[in-house]
Amino acid sequence: KQEVTQIPAALSVPEGENLVLNCSFTDSAIYNLQWFRQDPGKGLTSLLLIQSSQREQTSGRLNASLDKSSGRSTLYIAASQPGDSATYLCAVIQGAQKLVFGQGTRLTINP
Amino acid sequence: EAGVTQFPSHSVIEKGQTVTLRCDPISGHDNLYWYRRVMGKEIKFLLHFVKESKQDESGMPNNRFLAERTGGTYSTLKVQPAELEDSGVYFCASSQAPGVRGYTFGSGTRLTVV
Numbered sequence: 001k002q003e004v005t006q007i008p009a010a011l012s013v014p015e016g017e018n019l020v021l022n023c024s025f026t027d028s029a030i031y032n033l034q035w036f037r038q039d040p041g042k043g044l045t046s047l048l049l050i051q052s053s054q055r056e057q058t059s060g061r062l063n064a065s066l067d068k069s070s071g072r073s074t075l076y077i078a079a080s081q082p083g084d085s086a087t088y089l090c091a092v093i094q095g096a097q098k099l100v101f102g103q104g105t106r107l108t109i110n111p
Numbered sequence: 112e113a114g115v116t117q118f119p120s121h122s123v124i125e126k127g128q129t130v131t132l133r134c135d136p137i138s139g140h141d142n143l144y145w146y147r148r149v150m151g152k153e154i155k156f157l158l159h160f161v162k163e164s165k166q167d168e169s170g171m172p173n174n175r176f177l178a179e180r181t182g183g184t185y186s187t188l189k190v191q192p193a194e195l196e197d198s199g200v201y202f203c204a205s206s207q208a209p210g211v212r213g214y215t216f217g218s219g220t221r222l223t224v225v
Contacts, residue, residue, distance in 0.1 A: 004153075034213045043115075043202065043218035051210070089154070097142065097209050098167070101154040 002027045006090055006102035014110050015082060021075040021105045023090030028068045034099070035064050035075050036089040044089065048075070080109045113137065115217035117203050123223045129191040132220045136185070136205030142166075143186050144206075144214070145178060149199035157201075160186060172197075193224045 003026045013019055023033075032051045036044040048057045048064040050073070056065040063076040077084060087106045091099040116135040124130050136143045145157040157176070158168040162183035171178070175194070180186040190197055200221050204214040 031210050032213070036216070041221075043117075044204075044216035046213055046215065049213040091154075093209060093213075097144075097159055098156040098170075099144075099146070099154075099204075099214065100156070103153045 002030075002092060002094060002100045004090060004092055004100050004102035006088075006105050008105060009103065010106040010108075012108040012110060013080060015080060017080050018076070018078050019080055019107075021077070021088050021090075021107070023073040023075070023102055025071045025073075025092050025100075027094070028071050030068065030092045030094055032093050033064075033066055033073050034091050034093065035062075035073075036091065037086040038089060038104070039086050047088075077107075082109045082111050085109045115203055115205050115215050117201075117217035117220050119220060120218065121221045121223075123225060124193055126195055126224055127192045129189065130193055130222060132188045132190075132201050132203075132222070134186045134188070134203030134205075134217060136203070137207075137215055140205035140207045140215075141183070142206045142209060143180060144204040145186070145188055146202040146204065147199050148202070149196070154202065157188075190222075193222075195224050198222055198224045 007022045034049045035047040050057045050066040061078040066073045087104045089104045091101045143160040148154045156170040159166045160180045177189045200219045202219045204216045206214045
């Protein structure tokens with residue numbers, strides 16, 4: 001049974017810092033991995049999708065990496081801003097097209 | 112393109128009542144999914160439609176939950192009768208090519224059973 005773990009559960013950093021969010025999964029037989037952000041009371045916004053054959057994806061200040069063999073993904077946020085404050089969710093997609101989510105990392109960027 | 116639309120955004124009902132949640136996927140997306148997040152837990156899969164057919168309903172908690180997708184367009188999730196432990200946020204997602212383009216989620220319906 002696939003399990004996804006996100007560390008840390010919460011993170012608070014000053015504005016401008018670069019930071020890394022971690023995601024690990026127990027079963028490396030995944031199709032792809034997707035990072036989402038969720039703002040309080042809102043839905044999930046897709047940030048980056050990494051297919052199993054890829055090593056990384058970039059979008060603006062965000063860079064996500066994937067190491068299938070070790071069951072790990074990281075989300076790197078450069079030059080953090082207060083608007084980046086949200087909960088970040090990692091989810092892996094397996095054969096039955098189910099998304100398996102981690103519990104998320106609650107990120108706070110302090111001005 | 113319009114996103115995934117869910118309504119109501121919030122619903123408060125008493126234990127034993129019936130509630131119906133609705134999801135309108137992105138036009139043209141054959142795949143429609145329901146997920147939910149109960150307090151303190153991770154988001155979990157409930158079921159998956161391909162057009163009007165249920166592809167996988169292994170995540171449905173029990174027979175008090177009934178999902179339908181009329182004509183392969185919008186979907187409803189009915190909870191009857193509702194119990195306290197059904198409280199949580201119910202998300203709908205749709206996709207045309209999940210392996211390539213991933214999933215688009217709606218804003219969710221926050222259900223509170225009192």
